[in-house]
Amino acid sequence: MTAYEAELVVGRRETAADGVLALTLRHPLGEPLPAWEPGAHVDVVLGPGLERQYSLCGDPADRTRWRIAVLRETDGRGGSAHVHEEVRTGDKLRVRGPRNTFRLERAPRYRFVAGGIGITPILPMLAAAEEAGAEWSLLYGGRTRAGLAFTRELGRYGDRVTIVPEDESGLLDLAPVLDDLPADTLVYCCGPGPLLDAVEARCPAGRLRVERFRPKEAAVDAPAEAEAEAEFEVVLARSGRTVAVPPGVSVLDAVREAGVEVLYSCTEGTCGTCETEVVEGEPDHRDSVLTEEERAAGETMLVCVSRCRGRRLVLDL
Incomplete structure (x- = not known):
């Protein structure tokens, strides 16, 4: 299924915290x-080779606008600086999505933990949990109070929110x-890698749902490991074509080199855009998106x- 893609207009540009810019996006024709x-994100095309993923942090019931928030990262790759310095009210941005790899599952109790800009996907989750009548709390931390986004909005929840x-x-x-x-509690966490690692180490198995802005360390190391691995083949189930994937080359690059279009974005295994159904074979999962249960099932990659734990994969491409 082709994802929604459109040129949206920046209808509002406001400061959400020190170094955090919130943008409201609308369709130019009011569509x-x-x-x-809650948990969904969109891909924003900022220029040639400059595409970034941002969580939607507005009201899901409001179909007239989307809101995203962008942290200016001094050591980033240029996307956040572009938004802060170049994007103005009235500008158009090409946006694709939404896509959700961090979906809020139904539960009677939630514990939310957010660090810095990781509050963005959590924010609409709080409203959904509140509306559902669930018992919940939020622990929200950052380097400085002034740098914590949306604290005014969070104030309406009273002592269920702890800001540190x-x-x-x-x-x-x-x-x-x-x-x-309690056994019926789910934990949702988003933020910098060290926070997610600490929460993972402390949280009971099966209770935690996380979203990472950057790949896990093991995922970062995976391409280096792949260079020493044997070549395998990918069979494209829709056409019957077979594509060789040599060591050090991703399935995505090999398939695209063969002329087959695949929807993708981050190329780091964090956004979920390129998730593909596995028809046959055992994937070697190196992403930061799928849960352990989803990895064990092996239905997508x-x-x-x-990559592949063997010599052959059949994919729904």
Whole structure:
């Protein structure tokens, strides 16, 4: 299925925190935007070779606008600087999506943990949990109070939200939030890698849902490991064609080199855009998106980073 893609207009540009810019996007003709659920993100094309993923952090019930928030990263790859310096109200941005690899599952209780700009996918989850009548709490940390986005909106939830600026109170104390969790509780976490790693180490198996902005360390190392691996073949089920995937070359690149178009974006295994159905064979998963249960099932794989545990894969391409 082809993803929605359109030129959207920046209808509003406002500061959400120090270094965080919130943009409201609308269709230029007032057409309704596709529906989305908490946890969804969109791909924003900022220029040739400059495409980034941003979580939707507005109201899913409002089909007239989408809201994203962009943290200016001093050591980034140029996307956030472009948004902060070049994008103005009235400009048009090519946007594709929405796509959701961080969906809010139904549960009677939630524990939300956010670090920095990781509040963006969590924000609409809080409203959904509230509307569903679930019991929930949020632990939200960042380097400084001024750098924490959307704190005014969070204020309406009262003491269910705990805000911890690092320069005032130190790092987040995860023990009171994650220790002795009731069996019917799900934990949702988004933020920098060290926070996600700490939460993963403390959270009971099967209870945690995370979204990473950057790949896990193991996923980053995967291409280097792949260089020493044997070539394998990918059979494209829709056409019957067979494509060789040599060591050090991703499935995505090999298939595209053969002239087959595949929807993709981050090429790091973090956005989920290139998730592809596996018809036959065992994937060697190296992404930062799929859960352990999804990896064990082997029904899909992210072809931008994952490979094959064997000599042959059949994919729904």
